[in-house]
Amino acid sequence: MTEFVTAPDGVRVAYDIVGEGEAIVLVHGFGASRVQNWREPGWYDTLTVAGYQVVALDCRGHGESDKPHDLAAYGESAMANDIALVMRAAGHERAFVMGYSMGGSLVIRLMHDQPRCVRAAILGGVGSNYFTRSNAALAACMRAPREPLTRDQLAAISIPALVVCGETDDVSGPAETLASALGNARGVTVPKRDHMRTVGDKVYKQVVLEFFARIRRKPVE
DSSP, X not given: OOEEEEOTTSOEEEEEEESSXXXXXXXXXXXXXXXXXIITTTHHHHHHHTTEEEEEEOOTTSTTSOOOSOGGGGOHXXXXXXXXXXXXXXXXXXXXXXXXXXXHHHHHHHHHHOGGGEEEEEEESOSGGGGOGGGOHHHHHHTSOOOOOOHHHHHTOOSOEEEEEETTOTTTOOHHHHHHHSTTEEEEEETTOOHHHHTTOHHHHHHXXXXXXXXXXXXOO
């Protein structure tokens, strides 16, 4: 059953909670929803079978969440704060977080704005083109100027992160460019996959499970 949490500006954000265990918060891409980006490609099953609890939201303007007409409602920090609100509403002060495309950009913003919320992150479908304002899915969502973090701001983020992009993904660009700019990240390339086909790929799923498993073995700070 769909749950809702209300943001400080009155926008209601929809989310699912599925399974039990350590939480992974899922943030979908532009024009998609939690169902299209995560449930239908099998991520709910993949993660719950591996012993995680899935907390998946519909970003404002998408899916079952409210769709305000004011462009100011789609500021990157406000959208990133929605992730934190959903996380806390689901009973978690800190969690693993995975975003894809627009969702990946929002997770980067969350790592910057509220680093204590994020134990580790997967940044899927966002690579070198994060630095290119004209080629950003998030800019399309907001229909307003986008301000990516500077390289100094990215370098200061010490949260463990994995950047995953498809080999033929012209939307994201190469993973390693963004990974090398972050303070504690590495890049992974999914062979022979473009932007749309990477998200459900078995290689992507496997590297995500391996990455989170390694983090789980480390003591919680």
